[in-house]
Amino acid sequence: MSTxxxxxxxxxxxxxxxxxxxxxxxxxxxxxxxxxxxxxKGGILIAVNYEARDGGVKRYMRGSEATAVCPxxxxxxxxxxxxxxxxxRYRDASQEVFNAIQxxxxxxxxAADIIVEKASVDEAFVDLTAHVNHTLDQLEPPAVPTGAQLADTYLELAPRDDPTAGGNDLGQWLDELRDDNGFLRSDDIRLALAALVVQRIRAHIADKTQF
Structure with a gap:
């Protein structure tokens, strides 16, 4: 097993x-x-959502400049x-998010061996090693997550709006989790199992907080 x-x-x-x-x-x-x-001049923008970014607004713009760009x-x-x-209000909302993660x-x-470490008001590191190792130990052979289960997961090298760009789509990656001899590629299956957990965590956060 991978270390x-x-x-x-x-x-x-x-x-x-x-x-x-x-x-x-x-x-x-x-x-x-x-x-x-x-x-x-409207203050300095410290957070900008995607709809505003699509309109040309960027962080650290002055508010007056941003509204001129995006009325x-x-x-x-x-x-x-x-x-x-x-x-x-942001710290209180942050606590809601961390409660949902926990x-x-x-x-x-x-669960007792999973570590959650706060990185900032809206970021957390979650060490899923123990869960992934336990899952692999219990499953023989381990079940490969499906594309439907990872519907909101995107590959690092694929553009967010087009996961198939560059010939490196999620479905192809899942199909290739087994090598030519039918054995699972250790690091990739571990990543896929972790991605499945992260998707569930994200869904729970959204359900509890609307974020």
């Missing part, structure tokens, strides 16, 4: 924007950004207390 560890990074998309959109649900699906620091952009402001940024982890085999 390589299997570590996932859970990273929330445009987290500050999603926190604000959850408070104003009519803003879901619209170009939005979050500004901080000061009100001069439909809605800019949320980070709350302030005594003239300083109040990040309470709940997901507790349902896995070898």
């Amino acid at each position: 390589e560890r299997v570590i996932a990074l859970i990273d929330m998309d445009c987290f500050y924007v999603q926190c604000e959109q959850r408070l104003q649900p009519d803003r879901w699906g619209q170009p939005c950004a979050v500004a901080q620091y000061n009100n001069w 439909d952009l809605h800019v949320f402001a980070v709350p302030e207390v005594r003239g300083k940024a109040d990040l309470t 709940e997901s982890v507790q349902s896995l085999t070898a």
Whole structure:
């Protein structure tokens, strides 16, 4: 069995924007950004969602510059207390996310040996090595995840909007998890099993938090 560890990074998309959109649900699906620091020229954008990026908006733009580029952009402001940024709502939302991750982890085999490490307010490293090893030990032969099970998983080298570009699509990769002799490629099956867990964690986070 491979001695390589299997570590996932859970990273929330445009987290500050999603926190604000959850408070104003009519803003879901619209170009939005979050500004901080000061009100001069609309403040500095510290978070930009995909709809806004598609409209040409980038992080660290001034709010006034961003709305000139994308007139439909809605800019949320980070709350302030005594003239300083109040990040309470984002920290509270972050705790919701980490609670959801921990709940997901507790349902896995070898849960006691799975390590969740906070990397930032919206990022976590999850060491899935124990779960993957236990799964491989229990399955003979190990079941290969299907494309349907990994419907929201994308290969690193494939563009997000076209997983088949470059001839390196997910289905082909799954088909090639076994070598010419029918044996599973150790590192690849470990990665596939971890991807299956990550997809379940992501779904649980969305169900619990809307993020």
